[in-house]
């Protein structure tokens with residue numbers, strides 16, 4: 001019970017932190033609407049001469065864009081940056097003094113942020129965007145039920161990837177390059193930028209073995225009802241599998257990371 | 267002709283009040299409650315060339331805000347400022363060329379470059395002739411003892427080292443007016459006194475006008491003849507240091523330890539003829555508070571020693587902290 | 603992270619041959635142009651984006667105001683970000699790829715004009731970002747306008763003809779992103795229909811820069827420093 005209270009407190013902290021950033025929230029809101037608008041015009045131009053491209057119709061594509069970018073506000077996190085900053089400015093020492101699982105501490109803190117984002121970004125964006133642009137409701141039998149679950153799993157999957165990236169700071173002081181590389185991978189291969197069916201076949205094959213497409217592409221396919229039932233279940237199970245694998249990797253890397261920290265002397 | 271003139275100066279800040287709790291913070295997001303804080307409230311004074319003025323007051327009194335307006339960083343809400351005939355925030359370039367500024371809390375130097383590079387950059391910015399620059403640098407190296415620090419990046423300096431470099435930087439262009447905001451905050455005694463000596467010397471040699479804020483009152487006692495005191499943004503005293511002390515610190519405190527315990531009625535009998543207030547934490551230790559204009563300390567001490575057995579006694583000297591507290595608690599304006 | 607946009611356009615054109623009558627090479631040229639001028643902005647003027655965090659919230663703007671130099675000039679030039687010059691290289695390679703595929707040959711004069719147009723486009727970025735960033739003087743909330751700027755920048759990379767009328771008018775006259783890549787690119791791409799807009803580019807740059815400096819000046823007067 002006590003342990004739960006602790007993580008609840010971290011969540012609350014993550015949530016509250018962002019309430020201070022009113023201007024930023026407003027600005028991000030505007031940015032997301034802008035990027036959705038840009039995508040809208042772009043796809044409209046693209047679909048002017050085609051019915052189906054890379055397996056998507058115009059309607060599906062618009063829904064994909066709006067729901068995808070809105071969901072991104074929810075599953076995005078700053079864990080990697082926070083760990084990097086804490087290592088560099090030495091405040092990591094304070095984190096280490098806390099009698100908690102460092103990884104879960106970051107997951108929950110970020111989840112608090114995600115809850116905040118859901119209320120003040122994801123929902124408002126979906127509402128405003130669906131008034132301006134053509135968006136369809138979730139389709140298929142399971143879409144409406146499994147999509148929310150799948151997006152929550154996306155959050156934990158992405159949190160794990162960020163956490164692992166953040167730990168790199170323990171090994172190299174300057175982790176900016178790694179952060180950018182990870183961001184590039186996630187932005188491009190999660191499927192938010194463009195559905196991965198647009199990529200050449202060999203890229204798609206490689207992506208099958210990587211966790212990235214389960215962050216956005218898989219949940220969005222569920223939303224659009226583009227997958228048969230069996231594939232839907234498989235997708236969710238793969239998400240869970242990746243979350244577990246990455247969590248355990250995080251635990252192991254952490255073990256080595258704190259040793260490094262002691263050697264470096266903070 | 268005064269070199270600095272301040273007339274009915276006011277500065278308001280708009281701050282927003284955070285509501286507490288989850289719901290409160292939600293309300294903050296949607297609808298903020300703003301509050302106007304008046305940091306400086308109708309302050310007027312004028313300063314003649316060559317004066318060293320202590321600008322004092324408790325924390326949050328509005329000292330830094332005043333300095334920021336005098337140096338052109340902040341635009342006043344209302345009221346007038348003229349420094350060497352210029353309005354600081356309007357004629358910013360001319361103004362800042364003729365002043366030196368040091369904020370104890372924050373360096374004016376560039377964090378990542380060596381001190382000497384920063385000083386050279388300032389030479390270019392302020393268009394200081396090379397010969398003058400070299401001469402002043404040499405002097406500052408000697409007086410402030412910064413010769414060894416010149417090749418170190420600013421971020422690696424200790425507070426005391428950084429402060430001395432900042433002071434040198436602020437005086438490179440030989441400004442007629444020097445503003446110092448808490449220049450000795452957090453420094454040890456040795457550095458403090460070297461900084462004080464330096465300020466004294468600059469003032470003597472170049473007739474530099476100095477305004478110095480501090481809440482370490484020993485700075486003031488060492489440096490200033492004139493004191494301006496503010497509280498809650500209002501001017502509560504402007505005059506010389508000595509008469510401030512005399513005027514407000516009539517009250518003194520005598521601390522006495524007795525060998526035998528004694529209660530209030532007994533003491534009241536002994537001191538019946540003297541206008542004295544008394545306080546005690548235990549029957550062995552008593553504190554007597556009196557107005558030195560009404561009764562002299564030796565009289566009370568003599569009376570106590572003759573009637574009671576005293577183990578130890580101590581007469582507290584008037585401190586400027588008491589002055590602040592005194593005027594503060596009385597809450598009235600002291601006209602110089 | 604500009605690379606993401608490049609990957610997007612490249613992936614898109616694997617499956618799509620043209621965009622509302624603009625073919626791949628033309629799109630790549632416009633895109634490259636925007637990356638070059640944006641890259642120049644990022645390399646030399648990125649420090650502007652630190653205004654909110656480093657200068658206003660941390661109170662370092664105090665120091666800027668205490669120096670007898672223009673505050674805008676000081677903030678903009680206090681640091682150069684060489685690492686951002688990769689964006690310029692990416693843009694240049696896209697432009698040259700497009701040029702070679704289109705078999706367009708430019709003479710020295712064309713290069714000179716293009717270079718001038720790139721500088722004007724960079725100035726427009728500077729002006730737009732300055733106006734946005736100046737807002738933080740008034741909203742002295744921690745927070746950045748950087749994200750909005752980057753999203754907005756997306757609108758400069760594509761032919762304005764893909765947008766509807768309202769957006770086109772906005773991008774031409776209000777937030778003049780159409781002048782940071784599309785219109786100036788028309789010089790090299792030889793669409794004479796747009797030549798008047800090509801020559802308007804430097805004028806737009808100057809007008810918006812003056813406007814931006816004005817907004818900055820007003821903003822700097824609203825600067826409140828920090829409580830000690």
Ligand SMILES: Nc1ncnc2c1ncn2[C@@H]1O[C@H](COP(=O)(O)OP(=O)(O)O)[C@@H](O)[C@H]1O
Nearest residue numbers: 279305325326327328329330331826827828829
């Ligand atoms: N930038 C600011 N924004 C809001 N309030 C401020 C700001 N600067 C100062 N204040 C408030 O104005 C009052 C005076 O502050 P200051 O001038 O820094 O006091 P002092 O230097 O005497 O300690 C304080 O209540 C402080 O909280």
Ligand SMILES: [Mg+2]
Nearest residue numbers: 329330448830
């Ligand atoms: Mg202060």
